[in-house]
Amino acid sequence: MGLMTGKRGLVTGVLHETSIATAIARSLLREGAECCFTHLPGEKMERRTRRIAEALGVANPWLQPMDVGSDEEIAACFARMGAEFGSIDYVVHCIAFADKDWLKLGKFAATPRAVFANALDISAYSYMAMGHHAMSVLKDGGSMIGLSYYGAEKAVPGYNVMGVAKAALEASNRYLAVELGRGKNARCNLISAGPIKTLSAGAVGGFDEILNRIPQTAPLPRNIVADEVGDAAAFLLSDLSRGTTGQVLYVDSGYSIMGL
Numbered sequence: 001m002g003l004m005t006g007k008r009g010l011v012t013g014v015l016h017e018t019s020i021a022t023a024i025a026r027s028l029l030r031e032g033a034e035c036c037f038t039h040l041p042g043e044k045m046e047r048r049t050r051r052i053a054e055a056l057g058v059a060n061p062w063l064q065p066m067d068v069g070s071d072e073e074i075a076a077c078f079a080r081m082g083a084e085f086g087s088i089d090y091v092v093h094c095i096a097f098a099d100k101d102w103l104k105l106g107k108f109a110a111t112p113r114a115v116f117a118n119a120l121d122i123s124a125y126s127y128m129a130m131g132h133h134a135m136s137v138l139k140d141g142g143s144m145i146g147l148s149y150y151g152a153e154k155a156v157p158g159y160n161v162m163g164v165a166k167a168a169l170e171a172s173n174r175y176l177a178v179e180l181g182r183g184k185n186a187r188c189n190l191i192s193a194g195p196i197k198t199l200s201a202g203a204v205g206g207f208d209e210i211l212n213r214i215p216q217t218a219p220l221p222r223n224i225v226a227d228e229v230g231d232a233a234a235f236l237l238s239d240l241s242r243g244t245t246g247q248v249l250y251v252d253s254g255y256s257i258m259g260l
């Protein structure tokens, strides 16, 4: 018996082998879960996610296009899950976006209104919106997670508008936890992950410098790997964490506790 045996749910954000969502799916599958996947709309995107799911050992994966910029696509995804499965046990939000031209040193205060709004829409509003639609299909005792980063709480030059979006995500997580808990006896938590080289991370200004700093400063003198986030996700989505909601769990080699 694995931690997730008998549980079925949704994993978003599987775009590439390096995606944190890919590592989360790997941990969930190892622990006995059944995973359904979303992908960005389009045949090419569907093929990419299908290929990764199959490589993880999921034959004939359940796939649904979902651009979280569209309320209709979010609603359609959860409506399909409800129609096909009745209810689900967990939801993984592993999605963020900001125009990379504004993720550079010295490019925060001039961020255009539309770039700011888009970053918060895709990276934070979508978490709340997915939580809202999940409420109708999540089981009693169900669990949802999302991914945050230290730039939500401290100024990390180059992370810029994405830091503001992650701060909104962390606040949304607390408000969503109240409604999920009171309404459904369901939970939501975030993992604040240390830096990992992924496609999105490549857009962050000075990312290599961020990576280099962790081994010099953090209590664990190394960078984390995505599978460590995957295992923390399995814990938060399993019944082992049943008393925990509205929290941010740090998987960051301990970097966030340091004052110097």
Ligand SMILES: NC(=O)c1ccc[n+]([C@@H]2O[C@H](COP(=O)([O-])OP(=O)(O)OC[C@H]3O[C@@H](n4cnc5c(N)ncnc54)[C@H](O)[C@@H]3O)[C@@H](O)[C@H]2O)c1
Pocket: 012, 013, 014, 015, 016, 018, 019, 020, 021, 039, 040, 066, 067, 068, 069, 093, 094, 095, 096, 097, 122, 147, 148, 149, 192, 193, 194, 195, 196, 197, 198, 199, 200, 201
């Ligand atoms: N890589 C890191 O260092 C790091 C650290 C902490 C937190 N995170 C967070 O982890 C999560 C996953 O990022 P990642 O690093 O694995 O990168 P990634 O590029 O592999 O994943 C980002 C995902 O967001 C999806 N996405 C973007 N816009 C979307 C939209 N409109 N609709 C639906 N999906 C959309 C992409 O398709 C992709 O699957 C993000 O929330 C990111 O901020 C990453």
